Amino acid sequence: MSTSDTPWAAIRAAIDAAHAADPQLEDGVPAELRYADRVEAWVCALLPDAGPFERLPARCQHLERWAIPRDDYPRDRPSYLRWRRDLGARQGQRARELALAQGLDEAQAERLERLAAKRAPKDDALAQAMEDAACLVFLEHHAVDFAGTQPSDKVVDILRKTWGKISPAGQEAALRLDLHPAVKELVGKALGA
Numbered sequence: 416m417s418t419s420d421t422p423w424a425a426i427r428a429a430i431d432a433a434h435a436a437d438p439q440l441e442d443g444v445p446a447e448l449r450y451a452d453r454v455e456a457w458v459c460a461l462l463p464d465a466g467p468f469e470r471l472p473a474r475c476q477h478l479e480r481w482a483i484p485r486d487d488y489p490r491d492r493p494s495y496l497r498w499r500r501d502l503g504a505r506q507g508q509r510a511r512e513l514a515l516a517q518g519l520d521e522a523q524a525e526r527l528e529r530l531a532a533k534r535a536p537k538d539d540a541l542a543q544a545m546e547d548a549a550c551l552v553f554l555e556h557h558a559v560d561f562a563g564t565q566p567s568d569k570v571v572d573i574l575r576k577t578w579g580k581i582s583p584a585g586q587e588a589a590l591r592l593d594l595h596p597a598v599k600e601l602v603g604k605a606l607g608a
Contacts, residue, residue, distance in 0.1 A: 423467035425517040430474050433513065437481055447477045453556065457548030461584060462541070468523060469541055471514065472530035476549055478506040507532025547585030550577050551592070554602070559595040567601065574605035 430451070437445035451474040458473040459465050483502050488494040511528035519527070529535045535542035553561075554577075562570045581589060594602065 422518045423471075426471060426514045426519055427467075427474065429513040429517050430471065430478065430510065433479055433509065434474075436479070439481065447480060450477050450552065451475075453552045454545070454548045457551045457588075458541075458544050461544045461547055461588065465541075465544075468527075469544075472510070472527055472541065473545055473548060475506055475510040475527070475531035476545065478509050478531065480506070503532040503534070507534065543582050543585075547581050547588070550581050551585060551589055553577065554589055554594060554598065555592055558598045558601075562597060562601055567604075570601050571604045574602055578602075578605060 431448060434448035434451055435445050437447040439446040441449050454476045455470050455473040458469065462469060480502060483498065483505060485495075485498055488498040507528040507530075510531040511524045514524045514527050515521070526535075530539075530542055530545065533542070533545075537543075558570075558574075565573075578586065578589075589602075
């Protein structure tokens with residue numbers, strides 16, 4: 416299947432229809448649909464030449480995340496990591512299923528699955544851009560609420576680990592963000608500033 420006859424719009428619509436079923440709303444919009452928009456926007460900012468395929472895994476970062484609730488797992492680190500692994504596997508599988516149903520070829524569907532499941536090689540530029548985008552969305556839109564629920568030393572540790580996952584280009588973008596003052600202070604502590 417050539418790029419010109421790949422049904423990109425249909426695949427995107429199928430992914431977004433899955434996001435639209437998210438029961439959690441953010442300002443009246445399904446939360447994961449809004450999240451997909453934000454991650455995709457960052458991937459496009461970080462990879463200006465991103466084509467239709469590169470946008471798809473960005474939209475699948477939290478695909479049907481509500482289907483595996485965090486509360487179904489104990490509140491310890493090993494269980495958290497198992498939950499994240501289970502989420503990744505499921506979202507990769509669902510991304511692949513949705514894309515194949517709309518006519519994506521098997522090789523591209525497999526790559527989409529690996530990227531959505533976060534199983535792509537560490538040196539994969541698209542996988543790194545997706546990681547950067549997820550971290551930037553967290554800093555920009557979710558860190559302030561998260562920081563309000565956790566001890567500050569734990570948040571600083573998480574921000575330090577988050578920073579280590581971000582590429583130099585992503586770090587530059589993060590430093591340009593207009594962060595909430597509380598988040599900016601915590602990021603400063605995480606970076607030793």
